[in-house]
Amino acid sequence: MELSEKKMVRIAILDLYEGLENQGMRCIRQIIDDWGRQQDYKIIRDEFEVRLQKQIPDTSYDIYISSGGPGSPLDSTDSDWETFYFNWLGKMEQWNNDPVQSNKKHVFFICHSFQLMARHFKIGQVKKRNSTAFGIFPIHMLSMAQNETMFEGLPDPFYAMDSRDYQVVEPDYDRLSEMNASILAIEKERPHVPYERAVMAVRFNDYFFGTQFHPEADAKGMSMYLQREDKKKTIIDNYGEEKWQSMIDHLNDPDKIMFTYSHILPNFLKSATAGELASL
16 A cells, blocks of 8 residues: 555553653553554554643544553542543543544543543542552453453453552442443452452443553563562562562463453554544
């Protein structure tokens, strides 16, 4: 295909990492760029630093991905950056609810962004965990996930990177029904502790989807992260060396996070571009 015939896809990444060094943004960029090459699309990819610089994208993009990030998803209530963020969200909803607009705005919310959405839409309780969830864990699908495009090609359970101090629990099923939203996945069962299993994936509506885990995590980045001396020591001190070694082993298993990496966000990008896009 000649360059002039390529489809153009405009993608905005909302960076919620607050300047913190991370692998998440690198992974999101890599997934987008690899997918664009595979599909022979011309990708216009812009990033917006939400929390420090209060940057928010306009409505000109086809696809939006809102990242994970550090800190509490509760303490930012009524902050300036969160006000800007939810104003942007309102514009996305207004656009998608307008029948005149045929090119709908698809948004994927990751971890911290997912928790903000859960709090904003009041679909469940956002609470601090008793201990940090950090590692590669099985994610269990619910019945509503059987026909979910985002999970196409994935086994049940599938494995994903989990890194969070907060969680979404106690879902409000009346509110979910009112929104026509669906819980699609929950965390692994822990019969030895009396805690409710966290909500791990939700389809908020036809165009908004979110996960509390990190579908963008790749083996390269996680291996570099886990083998840093400070991180290795922290994991061993808190969870033991066996836990650290198990995480390294999972990274080397192609059926674990790399399988998730190569499916969920690419499935999202594919679904979001199923309609007509602008041509160069």
